[in-house]
Amino acid sequence: MAAPRPEAALPGPGLLAPGPPLLPSAGVSPRRLASQRLGRALRLWVPAGIVVLILATCFLLPLVTRMPSPTNGNILDAGDPPFSPGHWLGTDPVGVDVFSQLVYGGQVAFEVGLAVTAIGVVVGGLLGITAGYFGGWVDALLSRVVDILIAFPALVLALAIAEGLGPSEVHVIWALSVFSIPAFGRLSRGATLVVRDLEFMVAARLAGTRGWRVIARHVLPNILPGLVTFSLLGIGIVIILEGALDYLGYGIPPPTASWGAMIANGQTVLTAQPEYVLIPSVVLVVVVAALNMLGDALRERWGVR
């Protein structure tokens, strides 16, 4: 066992400093403590509940109830205001049910968000850990590749792919992964660099653990909390980007419902009926904000910086 470094022997920054807020309970009344605990719980469970609720609405509700079609409507019902019979969020200018479009558009948004983020975590995480752990020319090479991908405007690639291969959900996932892979790569490289030189790593190496075994048993568990909290942020960003592609007409092809396309279509009747833009925009903000807040709460719990 290596001798403890001098700074490790002193807990915290010396006697004079106010010290890190390790125990927020010190000198706080039990009542205040209870309210703090409640606040912490609410910060986690409220956004988690919103995310679960919206996921259930998008993926389970269409299975258990009969919903109006998200792509075809009756032109006689066109432009129904919200709270109309049969269409509780109203219908769009060609008579398609707004709530159905939200639900099915939400399916697409979450599918793309989860797939792109998962690809980013796995591929980017592997690249970043490899670069950070092994260092040297491997790091130099992989870091340049990541730099190039970050400087490469993802939007250009996404648009070019949609333009060349035709818009589809799979192509959107491909295109946006080019954006998520370098982001997770850079994050996991940095996190690996921090973990690499800690004492337990030295201990692991001295105990004879080598290479990938160290990565799997010691590096990965330590950087995983950071990757998970960032991926919640990532899903939100991807949902916004997916909406941007739909909005521009390069995302999910038209008959399929999508939030971005709803905003773009609503824009044409903006001054007369702003609710067509308002409803999908608010849903988009609520979903992304819930994901962000969930990420923040988990970060607070796990002490991720």
Next chain:
Amino acid sequence: MALAQQVQLQGGNGGPRDRAGRLAGSPALRLVGRRLLAALVVLWGVTFLTFAVMSALPNDTAQVLLGLHATPGQVTALNKALGLNRPFPVRYWHWLVGVLHGNLGTDLEGASVNSQLAQHLPATAELLAYALAGSLLLAVIVAVLAARQPNGLADRLSLAVSMLGLSAAPYAFAIFLIVVFAVKLGWFPVQSNSLGSGSVLSFLQQGTLPAASLGFPLFAIYTRLLRADLVEQLQREDYIVTAKAKGLAPWQVLIRHALRNSMFSLITVVGLNMGTLIGAAAIIEALFSVPGIGSELLTAIGDKDVPLIEGIVLVFALVTVLANLAADLMYAVLDPRIRYGRSTS
């Protein structure tokens, strides 16, 4: 206190004699050299990748230009005239040689890409500068106000606003701004089509809404980051205790000491965010009809105008790379440990 500041500013880094010797073999210069080399590699990689992607796509440029009724002979002839029949490495090599001579080629309509860029660049530059400067300035003010009293009213308010900015899609937020401030209140025009023409009045009038749409998410990111960093500095760092012990007012400690150190992480994030900022700029420019290179890029992609796409991507990549480089160098300028090569990072 004045003496203390002088000592702090000079940091004991010697006189002019010392300075000359330092420049010759200085780690700072080596750092600059390494970063420049890396920046060149990145620039080359981006142009190569763009070229590769564009040429991997089905190539029907000549067909599109000539219309549906063109004979196969005409298509072949135009392909030959545009040089599209040559293999990808040859085309890339020609383009690269041209770029190194400062010539970005001609677009499909026969106009020089250089002049296209020169014509559209000012509007984008104005827009990005407005968005960046505005969001940075507001973020610094709000973060300092919030960090003064963590969990106070200002802090909670700033957290809520920045959460909103982080979660709002720029295009949706832009439409919201247009509805409220252009249509309902009539304070700003809906279109910003004379941005970049040089007049200050039109810059403020037409630039504000698009810059706000671009800057709101940036403001959110910067504020969250700076506030968290400031709070941590104030709670943990020894030099804060020293500053307090010297008898400085809380405001002075916050601004002169904590803010100065927190600027480091802010600078890095500003550099890193340039890439995504540029992507968002394309959509916002198209929405507000700003005559910039972002909206030009969207048109060029629709037309599969490869030379124009290449030129714009090159400019964007150049800005991203330069921003990162500048962030690195600012680090070196601001942090003596890096300047003297003592840091491990």
